[in-house]
Amino acid sequence: MSDKILAAGSHDEFGESLVQKQQISHLISKTLNTKKFIAINTPLIERESVFEQYQPDNVFHLRDQIGGNLVLRPDLTLPIARFLASKAHQKDVQKFYYIGDVFRRTDYLSGEYNQETQAGIELIGDASFDAEIQALDIMLDFAQQFGIADVQVVISDTRLIDRVLATLNINNAQQDALKQAIESKNMTAFEKVRVTIEDFPENLQRWPLAFGEDGETVMWQLQDLPEFNDIVARWLKLADFVHKQYPDVAVTVDLAAASPQPYYTGTIIRGFVPSLGRYLFSGGRYDRLLENFQKNSLPAVGMGLNIDTIMAEWRHEAIDHQRIDPIVVVLAKGRVAEDTKPLLKAAGVDITPLEHPERKLIFDSPDGIYRFILVKPDDVVKYLDRGIGDVGIVGSDTIAEQIQNHYDVLNLQTGQAKFVLAALSDFNINDIERKRIATKYPKVASQYFSKRGEDVELVKLSGSVELGPLTGLSDAIIDITQTGHTLHENNLVIYDTVADVATHLLVRPGALLQFQTELKRLIENIMTLLSEKV
Structure with missing residues (x-):
């Protein structure tokens, strides 16, 4: 059957x-x-x-x-x-x-x-x-x-981001990186590029978050730019129509919207x-x-x-x-949750129920603004994608192996580690022979070797990946390490760093509009705290 x-x-x-x-x-x-x-x-x-x-x-x-x-x-x-x-x-x-x-x-x-x-x-x-x-x-x-x-x-308008970026004194690589960060609402990636640009416009310092009331504020600041004023004129015409014909309907703008499809103009x-x-x-x-x-x-x-x-x-x-629903924060259980709680508390989130979780898995903040759900790391994204969670906090290693239907807004700079390529001392990274690689992270490994132009055989493991080279199951491994001690104890040498790993804050796309005031405040507060650590 x-x-x-x-x-x-x-x-x-x-x-x-x-x-x-x-x-x-x-x-x-x-x-x-x-x-x-x-x-x-x-x-x-x-x-x-x-x-x-x-x-x-x-x-x-x-x-x-x-x-x-x-x-x-x-x-x-x-x-x-x-x-x-x-x-x-x-x-x-x-x-x-x-x-x-x-x-x-x-x-x-x-x-x-x-x-x-x-x-x-x-x-x-x-x-x-x-x-x-x-x-x-x-x-x-x-x-x-x-x-x-x-x-x-x-x-919004599919031409807006390109037009405004064209007014800045930046190269093509910076322009592409900024556009991708803006459209994906990735504040960490945006900041990484923005700080390298001299005289970056003050009113665009938080461009990925320029929607809703913040977007309207920036819109009025930019409306006199020749590259922008015809777009604003059309928006105002639409808004005027809605206000007259449908007075109960609110109208707002999104200055960070991606084009729904390539054919939009x-x-x-x-x-x-x-x-x-x-x-x-x-x-x-x-x-x-x-x-x-x-x-x-x-x-x-x-x-x-x-x-x-x-x-x-x-x-x-x-x-x-x-019914007024709380903002649902889906937290990866274990180290991620423990490392993140002090940051959330410092950012103004009442995490009192999380201080003594005992065996509970769902907690409401005393002020009723947030609800916290503790789940296994692999399940965080699923809760967001099904609309149950609004904010997800999980390691980028977990995110890298799953389909991305959400905004990866911030690198929280906790749980920092690295994906590495490691093997025994006689391994030749430049050997032209087809390599066998053991890993818990096949998507990460595949992307890494694809960039190197190599075709490799991947072996997906769930347990101790270090055993791969030691038993002859694989030539090398791609795994996560924080200190390298476990690799060293097993006589494995790091040959290359594949990618950085850290805890990230994810947001379901609809939640950014649904709870825009509270979530923008949270993001801004966390960004301030992270900048003070640098």
């Missing part, structure tokens, strides 16, 4: 939840049909070339009967671009809508679903800013129709539901929509509506819409 169970990441839908999804889909179709949108349904299976911009690891790959490469669609916009490119005669402006499932690979046994139902609209051929306003209007109208009052519009608009910590809708302008399918490009604005978020909001309301 074991071969009859569902594949990991899939699920059956039935009963009340399926009826709700059908009702949602019916209302969306009815509304958009009335607005003269054209319904379109593209195949679940597409040629791999349609999604060549996607990372191969994120999609499901198939083969057709003649050996062609296919994928389960991870996106519903690019198939529409493929459809449009096949039509010789196109109207100046076309309006499409879709409702369908997309498939994206998730971490095996993570508890995440591979399949998600989306609805969306595409305004094709409209280069005017009225298209953005029309698309946002439709999304906010749906929010009202589905009874979701707690929605916040977050505006301008304004990005997202609808965030703070009570859920997740997005209801997202989209924006992508005037390079048809670049991969035909010579001539075509302006377009699209918005996707997450049907699963609507259903989550209904379930949330049924429980208690007025």
